[in-house]
Each structure stands twice: as C-alpha cells, then as structure tokens.
C-alpha cells in the first residue's frame with residue numbers, strides 16, 4: 338500500500354519558509370494549516386501567503402482549512418493550485434457541495450473530523466471525497482500528544498473503503514512520531530501529517546525517511 342508523509346509547515350520558521358520547504362523536498366506533500374482564529378483559537382495565513390508557498394514549494398500542497406465558511410474560501414485554494422484541499426465536517430452544512438466544487442476545479446477534496454466528531458454520519462459520503470482526515474489532536478496547535486481513542490474511526494473508514502473499493506486516502510494529523518505512526522498505520526491510515534517530529538528533529542530528511550519506514554513496517558504486519 339502507498340504511504341504518504343506530509344510534513345506540516347506549521348512547525349516551520351515562517352520567516353524562512355522557502356528554506357524550510359526545501360528541507361522537506363523528499364516528502365510527498367507539504368501540509369499547510371490555514372487557521373482563522375474562529376474555527377480554531379489560532380491564526381496562520383490566508384490565500385496570499387499560500388499562493389507564495391505554492392510558487393516556491395518543491396512538492397505539491399495539501400491544504401488543511403481550519404476555518405469557518407469553507408463554501409466561500411475553499412475554492413480559492415484549489416484555484417491557486419493546491420493538490421488537495423481539506424475542510425472540516427463541523428464547519429459546513431453542505432460538505433458535498435464544497436467537495437464537488439473542489440473536484441470541478443481540479444483539486445483532491447478532503448473531509449476532516451475533530452477528535453470528538455463521530456465518523457458514522459460521513460461514511461456514506463466517501464465517494465464524494467478523495468481523502469478523509471481523522472484528527473489525532475484537537476486542531477489548532479502543533480506539538481500536542483496523539484489521541485489513540487480515535488483509532489476506531491480509522492478502522493471503520495478502512496473497512497468502508499475496502500468494502501466499497503474506493504481509493505480514498507486515510508489521513509491522520511497530530512502527534513505523529515515514530516511510535517504513533519505505527520498505531521495509526523495499523524488502524525488503516527496511509528497518509529501521515531507530522532509537524533514537530535519532522536521540523537524539530539534537526540534533520541527533516543532523516544525524520545521523513547524514518548516515519549516512512551515505520552509506516553511501511555506496520556503495513557507489512
């Protein structure tokens with residue numbers, strides 16, 4: 338099974354962003370956390386900055402919108418060339434309309450759920466999405482501890498994906514380390530967002546390779 342390692346640039350040095358994007362060139366996608374200080378109690382950047390990140394990034398962008406009103410904002414990130422745009426189930430009454438618009442523009446459509454949100458109501462929407470993000474921390478900040486209690490959601494998603502035959506990526510985000518990546522991979526995840534364990538390691542390239550190897554070894558079991 339394909340494994341994807343997506344370092345989160347929330348842990349990069351924002352005034353040396355081009356350098357820190359270069360440091361993760363061996364990863365699959367650069368994970369870009371957009372926060373509006375309403376949906377989550379933190380603020381990062383908007384379309385203008387993400388457009389410049391897109392210009393200089395050596396790898397495609399995996400944009401994660403932790404914002405209200407994705408109906409209004411999400412299409413703009415697809416239009417600026419993001420490879421995937423993920424928005425939160427909790428932030429909209431019409432996730433299917435947002436996903437369809439993203440796909441129309443040419444981006445992969447992603448649906449994210451917070452740790453406290455059940456996945457069952459969204460299982461039937463799987464055909465509308467290219468990836469589902471199960472948050473393994475409360476969204477808003479890097480450097481938090483992985484919440485293992487959400488693993489049953491991945492198991493349900495993995496079973497639903499196998500049953501349907503759909504090629505939907507299952508992503509986890511928050512507290513991913515050499516140890517927790519194995520737990521998430523065993524539960525069915527194939528796409529891993531890691532911020533502090535990559536950027537605070539002192540050697541992002543080695544950290545990415547280590548995470549990739551750990552996830553592969555879990556999938557072999």
Ligand SMILES: O=C(CO)[C@@H](O)[C@H](O)COP(=O)(O)O
Nearest residue numbers: 345476477479480512532533
């Ligand atoms: O979306 C978020 C936080 O809300 C993440 O993408 C974090 O950036 C992950 O950071 P670590 O937990 O890996 O340090």
